[in-house]
Amino acid sequence: MSDSSTIEVRLPDGSSRSLPEGATALDLAKSIGSRLAKAAVAAVVNGDERDLGSPLSNGATVSILTNDSDEGRHVLRHSTAHVLAQAVVSLFPGAKFTIGPAIEDGFYYDFDLPGGRTFSDDDLQRIEEEMRRIVTADQPFVRHEVSVADALKMFSDQPYKCEIIERVTSGSADGSDAGEVGSGNSVSVYRNSDSFVDLCRGPHVPSTSRLGHFALMKVAGAYWRGNEKGPMLQRVYGTAWESKAALEEHLHRLAEAEKRDHRRLAVEMDLLSFPSELGGGLAVWHPKGAIVRKLMEDYSRQRHADGGYQFVYTPHLANEKLFATSGHLDFYKDGMYPPMEMDNGTYYPKPMNCPMHCLIFKERQRSYRELPLRLFELGTVYRYERAGTLHGLLRIRGFTQDDSHIYCTEEQLTDEITSLLDFVMSVLRKFGFEEFEFNLSTRDPDKSVGSTEIWEKATEALRTAMDRHGVAYKVKEGDAAFYGPKIDIDVRDAIGRKWQLSTIQCDFNLPERFQLEYIGTDNARHRPIMLHRALFGSVERFFGVLLEHYGGSFPAWLAPIQARVLPVTTAHEDHAAQVAARLRARGFRTDLVAADEQLGKRIRNAKVERIPYVLVVGDEDVAADTVGVNPRGGDVRRGVTVDSFIAELEAAVEGT
């Protein structure tokens, strides 16, 4: 088919196309269609991402990356990061630039500014203006392969780039370095003006004019290579999209997420607060937050009772000897509150409940007939989180785990984990989560206890359980806790964000340390295996996630107030009070707001408070024993009998 002057390339749909020899990926895109050529940002040639300007070879399989695909946006963002670096280098002579990858929804670039200078918000504006100038200048991104020696010369005034080059070529690079430059004896660089060249593996868009729908978002500190002891760099975050509309949509999504911020909603809805007098990372629950929390906890207790768990309570403090035995003082001391001295002993607030549950197990001799023994506690723990990491309810210092420790035999392990997966998903579904992702964390040989055999057995049990369920999972190598492998379960919330909530962890360390034993059928002593598991994880954190998931509009069964009764005028207050009393008698959380203000205002207030049902009673309702029902997110219905509303509310509560 092809002679010396044409080449043949294969397209993703299986078809082939002839092109003149020396044709580039862009030529290919143009030959397919002008719209494709316009949207093209890079190409995938035989599985590798390449610039559009790269010549194609005969027989290559080629697909064009367009700017509205994830991969295409990635290229777009990476190129925009380069423009950011170029702008900073031109505005801040002497600035050292380090790395600047594309990330979810955007990109960042880290800089080391001369004299430890930092960026201000004004700087960000100037940088953005300079970036727009560069985009308008339509500078081509031109790729060059250069030898390591030449690259080192080229970047002689850029120590961070030299470090990356050296690490890559010495083979000690990790993934992020390889991502910057590629690997081998030569490195690739991209030049897009006489004054700016950056080390990069590519690919990039053909020219800066292909960019433009971007915004710089914020400036933050970041350590070089993420190392706390390394230099603190200035990181500029930005976002970039293929079109103005996509950029605006993204900014809109951010604004929407901000409206759902659980800290904002917690104040607006009077749910809880973090008084500074109390200390960082410690919350107090106001009545409306407390009722929701109680409902969550009651539900959890009910499900655990149904699931064969036994409830226990343990104290908040323990003698240091307990945490020495459990190993927390060896492995977890940095995460613990400082000790207090009393009665010639040293006591610590507990960072976990497991050691105390082990004491309960150990308190008397156990038989195999008791296993699996499932101990459950809503146990409040205290962890010393570093000040800069605290974040509303999502990261706090005092929190309550829906914590359980299951003691079982090796043979029971797989079954137990299998039923746990059901249990977890069933409980989470009750809270409106439908999408789950599973992660299996395996052993880190440098930070683990226990024999290889038992790690393998436990990991296998976790795998088997997930396979039985047919759930897909990702493996995170080396991500396990020191005491055993685990399954972490992420959920997607109503606006698609991912939260890690539940965890199921195998532990063969604590049974060892506490010398836990049971008597088997063979009348001999055996060591049980222990499972740690939490569904909410932390009740506080789960509450925060729920608040954002529902955007404050709790379903009827969880809403602090389920129905509010509003008399149209003071003349209707008696009837309104009767309606409210009837609802309360049926166990519904109901209140009444008297006619001191106009009806419209009171309805508005109820809506702002996200109350599921607003009931209006006026003359007609007094006469007919009815209410006007104004449901959240629905239409007003007049003349509904109180009894039928009660049935409706009952159904709404049951249904969720």
Added chain:
RNA sequence: GCCCAGGUAGCUCAGGGGUAGAGCAACGCACUCGUAAUGCGUAGGUCGCGGGUUCAAUUCCCGCCUUGGGCUCCA
């Protein structure tokens, strides 16, 4: 802990070297109203805390506390 940005009335925020302002909320009065903000009035602040510069600091400078965004860490 480190980098950046904040801290002004209960909340959201404006202001700015000459001892402070709005909207909402609160309170009072009038209005009694059928589905998302009635009107008028009153009260409310050591402008985060401490120090410095100045005739004068809420404003400028320094330190601390605290909140938020990141880094690191993590439920």
